Amino acid sequence: MNRFEPGAIVALRYITRADSTVGMTWPARVVADGDSLVALWIPEGAEYRAWHRPPGEPRRLVPAHWRRETVRLMFPGAAHSVWCSWEGPGRRFRMYYVNFEEPFRRTQIGFDTNDHALDIVVWPDFRWEWKDLDEFEALAASGVFAPDFARAVRAEAGGVLAAIEQRAAPFDGSWVDWQPPAEWTVPALPAGWDTVPPVPWDLRRWAYRPDLAR
Template identity: 40%
Template sequence: MTAEAETTTGSGTTTTSGRRPGTGGVTARRWAPGTQVLWRYRDNAGGRVHICRPVTVVQDTDELLAVWMAPGTECVKPVLLDGSPVHAEPLATRYTAPRTTARARWTGAGVLKLARPGEPWSVWLFWEPGWLFRSWYVNLEEPRTRWACGVDSEDHFLDISVYPDRSWLWRDEDEFEQAQRSGLMGPEQARRVREAGRAAAEVIRSWGSPFADGWEHWRPDPGWAVPALPADWDRAPARTAP
């Protein structure tokens, strides 16, 4: 966050004056802690929003956006036309079988999501019941686009699990390859995703941020309400500064 003065609007948006690198002097609109926003993903074929998760802002600065998805949050997820989970479809047809979307409650413990502006991945923290920390999850994705009510991205299939003993492993390499065979990702994009994965792996090996920052000890404000899923969860975004 710059040292310039900041003000909080009635909508929960914090406005920071002054130039930021890469914005051409555009005023950044930051969300105050406790603000409820949407974390969304577009599908890889048509660009329509098919994943929507209402979250609560933990921190929003020039360096990091951190949000909390509480247990029991009503979300939108893709499903097969008969309502079956996408992963029930064989891999060979998983990305060509017709889909729709469904509302469902997030079960289990909540998820803390951390994202640095412009970085082609976000890092999610998972706990077992009783706040026993389980793992970090590096979700490779398109750098997020900010808009008035949240952030939008596109999943890149390939992921990394990271454990408290600093061991790590690749996830969903089969889905990453199948997405290419199904035409959802061309060779050049696949190359960039692999490069992003290698860059993320280097951060893990060096135990850089956010792994070394102690976020596994963070806890949500008990006064935060679980955000509601709006009826227009898939509305076109009103753009704001990135």
């Protein structure tokens, strides 16, 4: 499948564990699409689709607005991405956010993946903290995440923590001063974001219990 040119608008989609349908989805502009890195820009205010569950009703996708400028760094074959974020009119660098997730797959309109619940927040002074560790451990304890898969996620986290401690890329400051080209406008979800067939992860049956997942 062809690479995307810088500035191209793509859809980044989360594919649900239970039935491999399209879930949360973001519009993004491509910063880079190479052999070792895919970088996507999601600006503050971009309209994406998020889950919402009205009382007594099934959850559904609804429009929402992204709250903080983000460049999402994704590494082919890796089970995590690193989000660099900025805030305020001066674009103050806010944090690195490590999101553990399925290795991404390409589609004709962008990229598919899904979240593994576990996250690490890394502040500019390199203090770090877990996020959603309780949720991850609960998914593992309940059997939604298979034991071998849960161990693999923990091992992936160990490698990321070593990179943080060593200030290795991308935690080396190389993205802190990045700026989008002046001509880039806020992207909208491309046509087909909700109809292009998802590309499920080929290890999904090893990782998840579909009857327990959502």
